[in-house]
Ligand SMILES: Nc1ncnc2c1ncn2[C@@H]1O[C@H](COP(=O)(O)OP(=O)(O)OP(=O)(O)O)[C@@H](O)[C@H]1O
């Protein structure tokens with residue numbers, strides 16, 4: 001057997017939150033991670049479902065794991081819960097190596113992808129079930145279930161059976177059942193997938209409030225980017241069993257590490273470019289179909305003369321018939337090929353001089369029954385140069 005994870009923990013770390021990093025413990029070099037995953041892999045025969053991943057999650061985080069179908073999210077969560085034995089690697093939770101512990105000895109509870117509530121039991125009985133099994137005194141069960149019902153706002157419905165509840169209410173019963181045993185970590189596998197869009201958005205906020213009130217560390221798996229952005233303290237973007245990028249919602253959106261992450265979170269326009277200079281964290285490139293040089297933040301390795309792509313989000317682009325100011329802007333030209341009025345904003349598809357289509361999302365700030373631009377209008381497209389993302393893969 002491997003030694004119980006002593007290598008996972010670095011010395012000189014602490015559990016006491018540093019006020020300076022209260023909402024961003026991952027930036028505190030002294031903070032000890034609450035969940036620590038090192039070199040964790042899972043093979044099913046020849047197939048590698050999870051490929052030697054490393055991850056540190058901090059106390060009270062609402063951490064999301066995001067990725068397409070089959071990328072290994074559930075497998076990773078099942079290893080954390082103890083339902084799946086890792087092929088390699090260690091897991092440590094709250095200072096204890098749990099890799100070889102069975103599920104019931106881990107300070108973890110899991111809400112499964114297809115959550116099950118008992119159909120023949122009332123809401124109350126469903127929530128009380130775990131405590132009854134532990135043979136806790138009646139009065140304590142009543143008190144704890146009562147508090148839980150209040151937390152998930154189901155007190156008035158406690159006598160109903162699941163088939164007399166809406167999808168969102170059933171979801172909250174499942175959540176209450178998972179929370180009642182006061183786990184240190186709650187693992188939630190696609191907790192809101194069964195809900196329609198509106199209910200889902202409402203339940204996202206409820207989930208965040210409940211997590212905040214209880215101070216439990218949540219690890220939420222989802223394949224919905226918007227949901228991950230709304231919920232998460234940080235997001236791990238997963239692809240083919242590996243993490244492609246781990247960061248806050250704004251980091252992964254504004255500073256995607258590669259094209260996969262960039263296009264996973266909304267749309268991004270890509271321009272071909274050639275590197276003209278490289279200097280400590282700053283890279284300058286010349287867009288292939290423009291004479292403007294763009295200098296922007298870049299921490300990777302690219303040599304002068306090499307080709308790369310510049311990514312720009314549609315909402316960063318300004319579309320206008322007049323040539324915009326040069327200062328700090330990248331400017332290119334095109335013709336409006338398509339437009340869609342969406343009320344709060346309009347989406348333009350502009351054909352650039354090199355034939356490529358560029359998407360622009362423009363806020364409709366003025367109140368007008370007339371569109372400011374029409375099909376076939378010749379337009380300038382511009383964006384602040386520092387909104388450019390250098391993408392190599
Ligand atoms: N018991 C198993 N035996 C063989 N292959 C498995 C087993 N469990 C999962 N897999 C494979 O491992 C990969 C990852 O599965 P996993 O359930 O973790 O995906 P996921 O990211 O949760 O996907 P989804 O979003 O569809 O739920 C898939 O390709 C799946 O087919």
Ligand SMILES: [Mg+2]
Pocket residue numbers: 073074075113189
């Ligand atoms: Mg899954």
